[in-house]
Amino acid sequence: MHEMSLCEGIRQVIEDQARAHTIKAVKCVRVEIGRFAGVEKPALEFAFDVVMRGSVAEGARLEMLDLPGRAMCYDCVKEVEIAHRLDPCPDCGGGKLMPVGGDEMRIKDLEVI
Amino acid sequence: MCTVCGCGDSSVEGHSHSHDHGHSHGHHHHHAHSHDIHFGHGPAGVEVPGMSQDRLIEIETDILAKNDRYADANRAVLKDRGMFAINLVSSPGSGKTTLLCKTIEALGDTPLAVIEGDQQTANDAERIRATGAAAVQVNTGKGCHLDGHMVGHAMEHLPMRQGSFLFVENVGNLVCPAGFDLGEDCKVAILSVTEGEDKPLKYPDMFTASRIALLNKVDLAPHCDVDLDLYEENLRRVNPGIEIIRLSARTGEGMADWLGWLRSNLAAKQAEEAAE
Numbered sequence: 001m002h003e004m005s006l007c008e009g010i011r012q013v014i015e016d017q018a019r020a021h022t023i024k025a026v027k028c029v030r031v032e033i034g035r036f037a038g039v040e041k042p043a044l045e046f047a048f049d050v051v052m053r054g055s056v057a058e059g060a061r062l063e064m065l066d067l068p069g070r071a072m073c074y075d076c077v078k079e080v081e082i083a084h085r086l087d088p089c090p091d092c093g094g095g096k097l098m099p100v101g102g103d104e105m106r107i108k109d110l111e112v113i
Numbered sequence: 114m115c116t117v118c119g120c121g122d123s124s125v126e127g128h129s130h131s132h133d134h135g136h137s138h139g140h141h142h143h144h145a146h147s148h149d150i151h152f153g154h155g156p157a158g159v160e161v162p163g164m165s166q167d168r169l170i171e172i173e174t175d176i177l178a179k180n181d182r183y184a185d186a187n188r189a190v191l192k193d194r195g196m197f198a199i200n201l202v203s204s205p206g207s208g209k210t211t212l213l214c215k216t217i218e219a220l221g222d223t224p225l226a227v228i229e230g231d232q233q234t235a236n237d238a239e240r241i242r243a244t245g246a247a248a249v250q251v252n253t254g255k256g257c258h259l260d261g262h263m264v265g266h267a268m269e270h271l272p273m274r275q276g277s278f279l280f281v282e283n284v285g286n287l288v289c290p291a292g293f294d295l296g297e298d299c300k301v302a303i304l305s306v307t308e309g310e311d312k313p314l315k316y317p318d319m320f321t322a323s324r325i326a327l328l329n330k331v332d333l334a335p336h337c338d339v340d341l342d343l344y345e346e347n348l349r350r351v352n353p354g355i356e357i358i359r360l361s362a363r364t365g366e367g368m369a370d371w372l373g374w375l376r377s378n379l380a381a382k383q384a385e386e387a388a389e
Contacts, residue, residue, distance in 0.1 A: 002257065002289055009176040017170055027167060031176070038292070038318060074353045085317050086350070096353040099321055103292075105176040112168050 003043040006105060007051035013107055018056045021112075026057035028111035034102035035069035036085055057110075069102030125266045126235050126250035180293055183261030187268060187296025191279065195386040197379040198279035200295050202319055203303035204312075205285030208329045210237050212303060212362040213280055217244045219372055223379075224277035228267040230259040230284045237282065247272050258289040261296060276383050278375065287316040298382065299324035306334045310343040317351040325356040327371065332361040 014026060029048075033039045041064055048062045068081050075094030088095050175181060191198050201209050210229075217225065227248040229237040238250035249267045251259060264281060273279070281297060283290045291300075302323035304312055307330060313320045320326060326348050334341055345357050358374065360367025 006176050009179060012179060013172060013174055013176070017172065021170065023170075036318075038288070086314060095350055098353050107172045107174050107176060109172055110170045112170055 003040055004047040004051065006039065006044060007047040010048070010107055011051050011055055011057070014052075014055060014057050014110065017110060023056050023110075023112045026060045026110050026112050028061045028063055029057060030063045030065060030108040030110075032065045032067050032104055032106045032108050034067040034104040035083070036099055036102035037105050038103075039105060056112075065108065067102060067104050069099065071097035071099045071101075073097055124252050124254070125263065125270065126238060126252070177292065177294075180261045183265050184294035184296040187261060187265050189296075190268060190273065191296060191298070192386060194273050195276045195383040196273060196279050197375070197382040198281065198295075198297040199375075200290070200297040200300045201280060201282045201303060202287070202290050202300050202323065203285060203305075204287050204308060207285070207303045207305040207308065208362055209282050209285070209303050210240055212327070212329060212360075213282060214240060214244050215362045215365070215368065216280075216371065216375070217241065217246045219368060220278070220375070223376075224272075224274040226271040226273065226277060226279050228259075228264060228271070228279070228281045230263070230282060232256065232284065253284055257284060257286050258293050259283050259295060260293050264295045276379070278379060287312075287319045291318040291322045298378070302326045303329050304344065304348075305330040306339050306341065306344070307337055310340055310347055313344075313347040313351050320348055320355065321352045323352070323355060325358065325374065328357060328359045330361055330363070331359045331366060332364045 010029065010031070014029070017023065033041070033044075044064070045062055052058050052060060069083065069085070070079055071082050071089075072078070073080050073089040073092060073094055074096035076089060076092040078089075078091060079100060080090055080097075082090065082097065085099070087097075089097060201213065203209050213227065217227075225246055227238070227241045227246055229235075229241060229248055229250045230253060231237055231250070232253055232255065234252070235250040238248040241248035249270045251263050251267050253259065253263070259281065268279075271279075279297075281295060300319075300323040302320055302325070304320075304326055306328060313326075328341065328344055331341065341359060348355050348357055356374070358367055358370045360371055362368070
């Protein structure tokens with residue numbers, strides 16, 4: 001999608017935190033990314049290094065945790081886990097699936113000193 | 114906020130970004146999430162007074178939380194005025210602006226306002242104003258989408274009349290606008306029949322995020338060997354709940370259904386506001 005702007009969002013959150021707490025440096029930023037969030041991980045990693053320059057998180061490690069893709073199957077009326085956006089229902093093979101999870105883009109925590 | 118796309122360069126037509134204006138929407142931070150500092154999670158696993166160790170700050174905040182706050186503020190303004198707001202999304206060239214001009218003409222005296230998003234030029238806002246409607250152009254610079262903040266600015270420059278429509282024509286792009294809430298009631302995807310039946314499969318996110326799809330330029334269907342049923346099948350594959358209207362802004366075919374959909378949703382929004 002637009003990994004650079006996501007990193008701008010991460011930097012804003014970190015700067016808010018840095019104002020609220022005494023933070024010398026951020027060592028690690030953990031983010032949770034859903035399978036369907038459309039985030040290109042290598043692009044996010046690259047953008048992260050660039051965008052964090054000059055902030056307390058300069059040189060910090062970015063750890064990305066995957067969250068599964070979930071969808072509601074309109075045929076068996078059940079929530080199922082799917083690996084790809086256009087996969088059929090793993091239970092009934094139906095093709096009418098509405099994504100209900102997996103678009104998350106969340107900052108989980110910061111490891112700071 | 115999008116620096117890959119340069120969204121920081123955005124400008125609202127007739128409006129400089131450098132002046133100090135009062136925002137009616139909340140610019141302050143109201144963090145809903147815990148900012149607890151947890152000691153004892155460091156490498157040592159214990160906290161020893163006077164001894165430094167790494168700390169873990171739990172955040173659990175959406176990366177786009179800032180945009181969502183602007184969007185929520187916009188939504189509150191729209192709700193307060195009983196306005197029905199739609200976010201028109203599509204590829205470039207699907208006929209959004211023409212459809213919007215025809216829609217405005219057909220709605221007649223119904224009060225409405227328009228926000229036009231494009232990278233450059235005020236051409237679209239001028240086309241809209243030629244119909245007599247109030248419109249503001251937002252240029253996103255190199256940006257690929259409108260965000261909640263830009264729309265909040267634009268709303269300050271428009272007559273936000275009780276019980277009116279707000280049409281937001283997003284930047285022509287089937288990818289990024291899907292992820293940015295503007296505070297609208299729903300997204301309306303426009304898909305023209307010349308784009309190929311598999312467009313919804315290639316760009317599923319936008320069609321999943323939309324409540325209704327308008328299959329536009331159906332008057333061209335006989336000339337370009339397309340299967341309109343296959344368009345619908347593919348739309349429902351990525352969004353089983355999506356409503357679909359086949360129409361042609363040029364010939365007027367299907368426009369009555371679209372206008373009926375708009376009016377019933379506006380009435381529902383007003384009823385909802387009146388009930389509270």
